[in-house]
Amino acid sequence: MEDYFKYLTHNREDNAWGLYLTVAGCARVLPGAEYPPPGHPTGYDFNWENGRVLHEYQVNYITEGEGILELRSGFFPVKEGSVILLRPDQWHRYKPVKETGWKEHYLGFNGDFTRHLFSNNGFEAEQPVYHIGFQDRIIQSVYDVITLVKDEKPGYQQVCSGLVIHILGMILFLKKNENYTSNGIENIIQKACLIIREKLNRNLNVEALADELDIGYSLFRKTFKKYTGLSPVQYHLSLRLKQAHYLLASTSMSIKEIAFRLGFCSVYYFSKLFKEKTHTTPGEFRKLSEGR
Numbered sequence: 001m002e003d004y005f006k007y008l009t010h011n012r013e014d015n016a017w018g019l020y021l022t023v024a025g026c027a028r029v030l031p032g033a034e035y036p037p038p039g040h041p042t043g044y045d046f047n048w049e050n051g052r053v054l055h056e057y058q059v060n061y062i063t064e065g066e067g068i069l070e071l072r073s074g075f076f077p078v079k080e081g082s083v084i085l086l087r088p089d090q091w092h093r094y095k096p097v098k099e100t101g102w103k104e105h106y107l108g109f110n111g112d113f114t115r116h117l118f119s120n121n122g123f124e125a126e127q128p129v130y131h132i133g134f135q136d137r138i139i140q141s142v143y144d145v146i147t148l149v150k151d152e153k154p155g156y157q158q159v160c161s162g163l164v165i166h167i168l169g170m171i172l173f174l175k176k177n178e179n180y181t182s183n184g185i186e187n188i189i190q191k192a193c194l195i196i197r198e199k200l201n202r203n204l205n206v207e208a209l210a211d212e213l214d215i216g217y218s219l220f221r222k223t224f225k226k227y228t229g230l231s232p233v234q235y236h237l238s239l240r241l242k243q244a245h246y247l248l249a250s251t252s253m254s255i256k257e258i259a260f261r262l263g264f265c266s267v268y269y270f271s272k273l274f275k276e277k278t279h280t281t282p283g284e285f286r287k288l289s290e291g292r
Contacts, residue, residue, distance in 0.1 A: 001198065003027045005106075006149050007041060010157060018113030019161040022056050024149045026142065029065070029101040036095075051093035056110040057118065059167065060084040060094075061138060063194055065102030069094040069129055078102075081133040083171055087118065087125060105142045109164050117165070122172050132174040134190035139197060141167050147246065188213050189227045192220070196236050200243060201263040204236040241277055244270075248282055249289035255282045 005025025014020040023044070029035055036045065046052035051070070062082050069076045069084055070093050078084060078094065080102075086092055088110070096102035117123070132138075141163045148156045148163075192213060196204060209232065210220040224232050240262045247258045259270035274282050 001026055001143055001146065001200075003037075004146060004150075005040070006146075007044070008149060008152075008157075014157040015111065017111070017158055017161060018116075019109060019111040019164060020157050021107065021109050021145070021149065021160045021164065023058075023106070023108035024142075024145050024160075026103070026105040026146065028103045029096050031101040032098055033101060046093065048093055048095055051091055053089055053091050054086060054108070055088050056108045057088060057114055058084075058086040058106060058108045059164075059171070060086075060104050060106040061142065062096075063103045063105065063134065063139065065096050065100040067094060067096035067100075067102055071128060073126065076129045078129055079131065081131055083130045083132055085123060085128050085130065085171075090125075092128075105139065107142065107145060107164060107167070109161070111161075113161075117168060122175070123168075130171055130175055132171060133187055134194050135170065135174070136190060136193040136197065138167055138170050139194055141170075143197070151250065153250075185215075185223055186227065188215055188220075189224055192224060192232065193228070193235070196232065197239060199236070200240050201261060203263060204233060206232045237273070237277075240264075241274060244274060244282070245278075245285070248286045255286075258282070 003026065005023065005027070007023045008021050010020040010022070027037055029037065038045075044052075044054070060083065062078055062080065062084070064080055066080060067078045069078050072091055084094060145160050145163050148160055192209060195209060195212070206221065207217050210217045213220065215223075221231060224230075224235070228235055230238060244258055244262060247253055247261070248255075253261070255271070256267050259267045262270070264270035264273075271282055274280075274285070278285065280288070
């Protein structure tokens with residue numbers, strides 16, 4: 001997914017729900033780039049010298065690169081596959097290492113139910129960084145939130161709140177099971193799934209992906225299918241078509257716009273694949289969705 005962020009408002013109904021979203025975004029910070037990237041509003045923007053204090057909870061999942069987080073209580077290393085959990089009114093500052101940069105995915109949220117979650121369910125203030133590795137389900141949930149906030153349809157806050165709870169539950173689950181670590185090949189497949197999800201708008205070169213992950217091409221294809229049930233190319237296509245389903249059902253984008261947004265070389269090819277996999281054309285699927 002391309003770099004994106006959006007700051008959100010909430011109403012009385014969202015507040016009464018108990019958990020509401022304040023910001024959602026993702027960004028790739030290149031080595032040597034300014035951090036944080038410009039464009040964030042007052043209260044969220046900060047510099048390393050002064051740090052900042054937020055009045056909300058935030059979760060920031062770092063899937064590439066490494067860096068450091070500092071609280072009043074000390075310094076905490078942040079590495080690839082780490083989650084930063086911040087609490088309201090907590091002074092902090094963090095940044096990627098200049099030599100590596102990082103890829104971040106962040107959500108801000110607040111509400112009475114959020115405070116209940118953080119006070120009673122295993123999140124320790126003394127442990128603001130959790131290393132969870134590459135978790136495709138968490139990335140998908142973050143991207144689902146970002147897709148929802150782009151449109152801001154009525155009730156989107158309530159759906160987003162459920163996704164936030166799912167993400168927090170996954171982090172807690174992984175924390176409680178951290179002694180049962182996955183082996184190296186599982187970690188490679190999890191990272192591959194994450195990389196493939198980032199490439200939905202272009203064709204997938206499986207050999208180049210295997211080289212990037214430092215694993216033999218044949219072993220990678222065989223192992224990927226064993227863990228996911230699909231070849232890398234099939235997995236990539238299934239994610240593209242899943243996104244096409246969402247765009248057809250919930251946006252006014254034309255079929256041509258959707259085809260090219262998802263990296264298909266032509267509308268004809270997109271429609272042909274869509275019908276092969278779903279037994280209906282994109283136009284028929286949209287009409288069925290509108291009738292529900």
